[in-house]
Amino acid sequence: xxxxxxxxxxxxxxxxxxxxxxxxxxxxxxxxxxxxxxxxxxxxxxxxxxxxxxxxxxxxxxxxxxxxxxxxxxxxxxxxxxxxxxxxxxxxxxxxxxxxxxxxxxxxxxxxxxxxxxxxxxxxxxxxxxxxxxxxxxxxxxxxxxxxxxxxxxxxxxxxxxxxxxxxxxxxxxxxxxxxxxxxxxxxxxxxxxxxxxxxxxxxxxxxxxxxxxxxxxxxxxxxxxxxxxxxxxxxxxxxxxxxxxxxxxxxxxxxxxxxxxxxxxxxxxxxxxxxxxxxxxxxxxxxxxxxxxxxxxxxxxxxxxxxxxxxxx
Amino acid sequence: xxxxxxxxxxxxxxxxxxxxxxxxxxxxxxxxxxxxxxxxxxxxxxxxxxxxxxxxxxxxxxxxxxxxxxxxxxxxxxxxxxxxxxxxxxxxxxxxxxxxxxxxxxxxxxxxxxxxxxxxxxxxxxxxxxxxxxxxxxxxxxxxxxxxxxxxxxxxxxxxxxxxxxxxxxxxxxxxxxxxxxxxxxxxxxxxxxxxxxxxxxxxxxxxxxxxxxxxxxxxxxxxxxxxxxxxxxx
Amino acid sequence: xxxxxxxxxxxxxxxxxxxxxxxxxxxxxxxxxxxxxxxxxxxxxxxxxxxxxxxxxxxxxxxxxxxxxxxxxxxxxxxxxxxxxxxxxxxxxxxxxxxxxxxxxxxxxxxxxxxxxxxxxxxxxxxxxxxxxxxxxxxxxxxxxxxxxxxxxxxxxxxxxxxxxxxxxxxxxxxxxxxxxxxxxxxxxxxxxxxxxxxxxxxxxxxxxxxxxxxxxxxxxxxxxxxxxxxxxxxxxxxxxxxxxxxxxxxxxxxxxxxxxxxxxxxxxxxxxxxxxxxxxxxxxxxx
Numbered sequence: 001x002x003x004x005x006x007x008x009x010x011x012x013x014x015x016x017x018x019x020x021x022x023x024x025x026x027x028x029x030x031x032x033x034x035x036x037x038x039x040x041x042x043x044x045x046x047x048x049x050x051x052x053x054x055x056x057x058x059x060x061x062x063x064x065x066x067x068x069x070x071x072x073x074x075x076x077x078x079x080x081x082x083x084x085x086x087x088x089x090x091x092x093x094x095x096x097x098x099x100x101x102x103x104x105x106x107x108x109x110x111x112x113x114x115x116x117x118x119x120x121x122x123x124x125x126x127x128x129x130x131x132x133x134x135x136x137x138x139x140x141x142x143x144x145x146x147x148x149x150x151x152x153x154x155x156x157x158x159x160x161x162x163x164x165x166x167x168x169x170x171x172x173x174x175x176x177x178x179x180x181x182x183x184x185x186x187x188x189x190x191x192x193x194x195x196x197x198x199x200x201x202x203x204x205x206x207x208x209x210x211x212x213x214x215x216x217x218x219x220x221x222x223x224x225x226x227x228x229x230x231x232x233x234x235x236x237x238x239x240x241x242x243x244x245x246x247x248x249x250x251x252x253x254x255x256x257x258x259x260x261x262x263x264x265x266x267x268x269x270x271x272x273x274x275x276x277x278x279x280x281x282x283x284x285x286x287x288x289x290x291x292x293x294x295x296x297x298x299x300x301x302x303x304x305x306x307x308x309x310x311x312x313x314x
Numbered sequence: 315x316x317x318x319x320x321x322x323x324x325x326x327x328x329x330x331x332x333x334x335x336x337x338x339x340x341x342x343x344x345x346x347x348x349x350x351x352x353x354x355x356x357x358x359x360x361x362x363x364x365x366x367x368x369x370x371x372x373x374x375x376x377x378x379x380x381x382x383x384x385x386x387x388x389x390x391x392x393x394x395x396x397x398x399x400x401x402x403x404x405x406x407x408x409x410x411x412x413x414x415x416x417x418x419x420x421x422x423x424x425x426x427x428x429x430x431x432x433x434x435x436x437x438x439x440x441x442x443x444x445x446x447x448x449x450x451x452x453x454x455x456x457x458x459x460x461x462x463x464x465x466x467x468x469x470x471x472x473x474x475x476x477x478x479x480x481x482x483x484x485x486x487x488x489x490x491x492x493x494x495x496x497x498x499x500x501x502x503x504x505x506x507x508x509x510x511x512x513x514x515x516x517x518x519x520x521x522x523x524x525x526x527x528x529x530x531x532x533x534x535x536x537x538x539x540x541x542x543x544x545x546x547x548x549x
Numbered sequence: 550x551x552x553x554x555x556x557x558x559x560x561x562x563x564x565x566x567x568x569x570x571x572x573x574x575x576x577x578x579x580x581x582x583x584x585x586x587x588x589x590x591x592x593x594x595x596x597x598x599x600x601x602x603x604x605x606x607x608x609x610x611x612x613x614x615x616x617x618x619x620x621x622x623x624x625x626x627x628x629x630x631x632x633x634x635x636x637x638x639x640x641x642x643x644x645x646x647x648x649x650x651x652x653x654x655x656x657x658x659x660x661x662x663x664x665x666x667x668x669x670x671x672x673x674x675x676x677x678x679x680x681x682x683x684x685x686x687x688x689x690x691x692x693x694x695x696x697x698x699x700x701x702x703x704x705x706x707x708x709x710x711x712x713x714x715x716x717x718x719x720x721x722x723x724x725x726x727x728x729x730x731x732x733x734x735x736x737x738x739x740x741x742x743x744x745x746x747x748x749x750x751x752x753x754x755x756x757x758x759x760x761x762x763x764x765x766x767x768x769x770x771x772x773x774x775x776x777x778x779x780x781x782x783x784x785x786x787x788x789x790x791x792x793x794x795x796x797x798x799x800x801x802x803x804x805x806x807x808x809x810x811x812x813x814x815x816x817x818x819x820x821x822x823x824x825x826x827x828x829x830x831x832x833x834x835x836x837x
Contacts, residue, residue, distance in 0.1 A: 056643050108824055111586050111783075114646065115775050116824060119817050122772060130811050244768070247650055254647055287658040295651030298644055299636050362729060388731030400726045402719050413719050413730040416712040466731060 015172055022164040034164045036272055037171045038228045040265030043252035044178055045221035050250065051259030052182055053214045054194030058246040059101055059117030062124045063219040065241030067094040067226025069128065072141045072236040081146040087227050094223020095216060097124070102215035106208055109197070121243040128238045140237030143230075158231075167228050171265075174221055178261055181217070190214055191259075251294050257304030266305055315340045315501060316361070316392075316470055321370030323360050330356050332525040333370065336503075338470060343492065343502045345512040345533065348522035349547060354505040355397055357522070358472045361503075362387060362394050374470075388414075391469030395476060399459040403448030407439055410447050410458055414465030432461040435491055453484040460491060470501040477508050489515060509547060510538055521546045557686070558801040564690045565759075566797030567697035571752040572770060573777040573789040574701055575745030581784025582721040583738050584642050585634060588649035590749055590774060591767025592656035597622045597750025598762040599660060602669050611674035611754075618754045619747040626746025630739050638738075653767070660764040668761030671754070693755045700751060701790060704744070708786075717741060721784065773813075776820045782830020791832045795819075 018037070022030040042064055049055045070093030071086040078085055105116040128135045135141065148166060149155035158166065181187055189210055192200045201207045230236055239245070248271070256267020274293065278286035301308055316338040323331035331353050338344045346354045359365040361372055363384050372379040374390055387394075393414075402410050411432065415425050433440035436457040442450060447458060456476055463471050473492075477485045485508070492502060492515045506512045512519060513533050521529040523546050536543060576590050597618040604614040629652060637644050673689040708714040720727040720737045728734045753762075760766065777796055781788030796816045804812040823831050 054643075056646060104821060104825070108828065110642065111646070112779065112824060112828065114586075115779055116821070118772065119776065119820055123814060123817050126810060126813055130808065243772070247654075250647065250650070282662075285658050285662040287654050288662065291651050291655035291658065295633060295648050295655065298648045298651060299633060302640075302644060364725065383735070384725070384728035385731055385733050385735075388729065394729045396726070396729075400723055402722050402726070404722055405715065405718060409715050409718075412712070412715055413727065413732060416715065417731065462730065 011172075015168065018168050019165060022161045027160070030160060030164060032272065032276075034167050034232060036265070036269045037164075037167050038225050038232065039249070039252065039268040039272070041171045041174055041228065042222055042225035043249050043256065043264030043268050044175060044261050045218045045225065046246075046249045047253055047258060047261055047264045048178065048182070048190075048214055048218040048221075050253050051257075051261075051263075052187060052194060053190045053211065054197075055211065055214070056114045056250065057117045057215070057218070058114055058243050058250070059105070059121050060218070060222045060249050061241050061243055061245035062101065062117075062121045063094045063098055063222035064226040064229070064245065064249075065128070065236070065238070066097045066124065067091065067223030068230040068236040068240060069135060069141070069226075070094065070223070071227045071230040072143055075143040075146060075230075076141065081144050083146040083148060083231070086146055086231065087224075090227035090230065091220055091223050094226065095220050098216045098219020098223070099212075101219070102212040106211040106215060118243050118246070121241060121246055125238055125241040125243070128241055135238070136236075138238065140235055140239075142235045145231060145234050163232060167232065170224065170228060174224060175261060175265075178221065182261065186210070186213075253304075254302070255294065255297055255304055257306030257308075260304070260306045263304050263306035270305060315375055316503070317371070317373045318357070318361070319371040319373070321357070321360055321372060322368045323356060323365050324368050325356075325365065330365075330525055331360060331367075334360075334522070334525070334527055336520055336527065338501050338503050340469065341496070341499045341501055342518065343496050343504060343516045345516035345519035346503065346505045346522060347507075347509060347512060347519055347543075347547060350507075352522045353525040354522055355474050356525075358394070358396075358474050358503065358505055361392070361472060388466050388468075391466075393463035393466045393468035393471045395459045395463050395471060395473050397474040397478070399452075399455045401447040401450075401455050401458050401462065403446065405447055406444055407447060407450070407458060408443040410462050411439075411443075411465050414462050417466070428465060428467070432464055435494065436461055436487075453480050456480060456484070457487070460488075464495070468500060470503065471495065473502055473504045473506075475505055475507060477506065477511060485511065509543060513538065554805055555802070558805055559798065560686065560690070562798035562801030563794060564694045565801070566794035567694040567701075568752050568756050569770075569773060569777060569797055570790040570793035571697045571700060571755070572749050573774045573781065573793050574704065574786055575748040576774050577778045577781065577784055577786060577789045579742055579745045580778065581786075582717065582741050583634075583638075585645045585742075586642070586649065586775075587742075587745070588646060588771065589629070589653040589656060590649075590745070591769075591771030592653045592660070593622050593626060593746045593749040593767075594753040594756075594770055595660060595762075595764065595767035596625070596656060597753030598671070598757045598766065599664055599669075599753075600750065601754035601757055602671050602762055605671060611672075614671070615751060615754045618750045622750030622753075623743040623747030627739050627743040629746075630742040634742070635735065635738075653771075657764055657767065664764065666764070668763040671757035671762060673758040689758060693759075696755060697752070700748065704748070705786065713740070773816060776816045780820055780823045780831050782832060785830055785832070788830050788832040792830075795831075 021033055025033065042060060046057060046060045049057045067090040070090035074086040074089035075081040101117060101120045105113050108116055129137060145158060147155055147157045148162065189200065189205055193207055193210060197207060252267035252271055253264045255270050256265065257263025271290065274290050275286050278289050282288060318334055318336040320333045320335055321331055322333055334357050346357065348354050356365055360367050361379065363379065363382065367380055374392060377390065379387065402413065411429065415428060438454055439457060439461055442454065447455065450458060460476065476488050489511055495502060504512060504516060513536055516533040519531060519533050519536065520527045521542065528546060529542055572590065572594055576587060579585055579587050600618040600621050601614040604617040605611060633648050633652060634645060637648060708717060716732045716737050719732060720734055724734055777789055777793045780796065781792030796819055799815045799819065800812045803815045
């Protein structure tokens with residue numbers, strides 16, 4: 001089966017499997033799957049920049065973390081804790097930060113852009129870490145999980161399974177949205193920027209503007225991942241804003257396959273599976289073998305798992 | 315000594331060399347003529363490995379050059395003077411020369427002798443030896459590029475348009491140095507737009523068009539106004 | 550104005566500035582010659598400090614520690630470059646960032662595994678203070694600054710005179726023509742990477758007595774080193790030294806009023822301002 005029908009069928013099958021999974025899996029793996037989806041969303045947002053526009057961002061931890069803290073703010077300041085308000089605050093906060101970072105960072109190319117996004121992650125890390133009165137400092141913030149409610153229709157607390165479905169729903173919709181965007185004229189311009197920026201500029205596109213929109217788009221979806229994480233885990237902590245987290249996200253992108261949207265989700269899954277596997281033998285030093293695998297993949301399999309699979313299938 | 319056999323090359327997707335076959339014997343001066351864009355410079359770049367040869371053979375003294383790492387060519391005896399000179403702008407004149415001079419197995423005396431020789435032919439380099447390469451004029455940089463190549467004591471020098479943009483006085487200097495090198499037994503593969511100069515200094519010439527060699531002749535058999543010259547280079 | 554505090558902080562700033570300069574010099578040298586942003590540089594620093602502690606414990610000599618750490622980590626650097634970076638030559642520079650990032654993760658966790666999470670201490674090679682006003686200032690700190698300056702000076706001399714210095718500078722300017730002149734470019738790349746690694750390791754040993762030696766000490770440093778390299782002008786050795794001193798001084802002064810954790814923001818601000826107004830480097834005389 002090829003083409004569009006093939007795509008929709010595979011997607012439906014995948015979503016169906018992911019929806020059924022929590023009903024049959026033990027708690028640990030259920031939670032594992034939900035986390036993969038959330039980190040997968042984060043990695044997808046990063047792919048917009050890395051895979052499509054060709055900009056390596058180490059700033060995603062900032063957007064992710066701020067989305068988390070934004071949600072925390074809503075859930076702590078407004079009672080009873082309101083899911084949609086949390087979502088709104090989280091996305092708004094991430095959007096503002098993304099705009100801010102976009103303004104400064106998009107003037108720069110390549111390595112300077114990457115270092116600047118890294119620095120911004122750290123700026124936010126330091127602010128969050130030291131502004132203890134507001135952010136809880138090192139310890140972060142904890143809060144209650146909001147209920148799922150549609151005004152007038154339903155109000156029900158999340159169970160682990162329904163939460164998983166909520167996350168799956170959000171991630172699937174996000175994926176479809178992002179896919180639509182990357183296949184639109186806008187997305188084509190982004191890719192052209194990645195292939196040859198000077199030529200794209202010469203043709204007449206306002207490259208800086210496209211980059212700013214790309215960063216903001218990426219940042220908002222990263223923030224969305226942060227919102228989901230906050231809702232699932234009921235806490236926000238500065239650790240997630242530290243730039244190493246961005247680095248891990250980039251690992252998911254590379255392992256899964258840059259510029260594929262789905263690849264990064266697979267990459268996240270692959271990484272977490274490896275972590276589980278190696279933790280049995282290396283305990284907390286799992287990053288030694290995983291890091292080696294990652295480095296080898298950068299050298300020998302730069303197109304990632306998905307790219308590799310695609311080649312095999314042809 | 316140097317043989318190109320049916321060499322093809324691509325710049326990305328465009329096919330720039332369509333089967334170039336050239337021979338340069340030891341001690342020969344061979345000219346490569348043709349209009350702009352026919353692939354003369356690309357031929358030299360292919361020899362140096364700067365443009366990968368997609369097919370064909372490039373042999374130097376029987377040795378296949380194609381997969382050799384770039385820095386081995388100098389040791390084999392091949393020196394290169396590129397079109398835009400490409401001297402090391404932030405190094406002094408002397409340091410530029412030393413990139414070729416500081417080689418294994420060259421005694422201090424021989425180094426001094428080489429340096430003296432080059433200073434004799436290009437006195438301006440002696441004057442400016444402590445100056446940064448980037449501060450030299452275009453013509454002086456060309457002298458430096460050639461002198462730098464001479465430091466390698468090569469068997470063959472690939473010269474890419476050495477007289478481009480130079481004043482007539484400097485063009486004479488270039489002519490002189492080519493003749494000195496020839497007298498020393500150094501082979502030269504000369505890419506040039508300047509037809510009279512090329513015919514004067516070369517033993518043989520090839521004429522290229524559209525990425526391949528169209529005509530070959532002894533230089534003495536051609537005049538500036540020969541029909542063949544008109545055909546491939548005429549304005 | 551707390552006068553003595555300012556003076557103490559000036560000296561402190563100069564001392565840590567020199568150590569930062571030593572680390573950043575290696576980083577900028579590596580970038581200048583092969584366009585590689587070495588994310589693992591902080592880990593080379595950290596491993597240098599660890600090798601230093603082990604050697605110190607074994608031999609009792611600080612100087613042996615300095616030497617052994619530099620040589621060993623220099624060799625490690627060469628090995629890393631040959632195995633992981635040479636295959637990436639000519640590919641998208643993005644891949645070298647990723648590859649060195651991967652290496653940094655491996656090295657960090659390797660150190661954690663080998664040495665454990667508890668910080669170690671390197672003993673200062675000489676104790677003793679001198680009087681700075683009515684405060685005692687340790688001799689050792691001044692010595693580190695002087696040693697760092699000496700190492701950087703030695704590097705500068707090496708680069709300016711001598712055949713290998715010419716090779717390095719020629720390869721940095723024009724890799725292709727350097728190869729055409731017979732300079733063994735792949736070897737030069739490995740050599741420079743090794744030198745950069747050795748310098749980072751030396752900084753680790755020098756810096757060790759000041760802070761604790763632990764597996765994460767490179768993480769904080771690498772960020773600062775990147776900032777210094779960008780502010781100083783990438784590939785610009787003198788610029789990095791000046792930028793390192795400038796940023797360290799600024800941070801030292803800032804920590805008079807705010808906590809050290811927050812003083813870090815000063816360097817971030819300097820970076821952002823530099824990128825906005827003088828992106829080729831604060832101390833680069835003519836913008837290209």
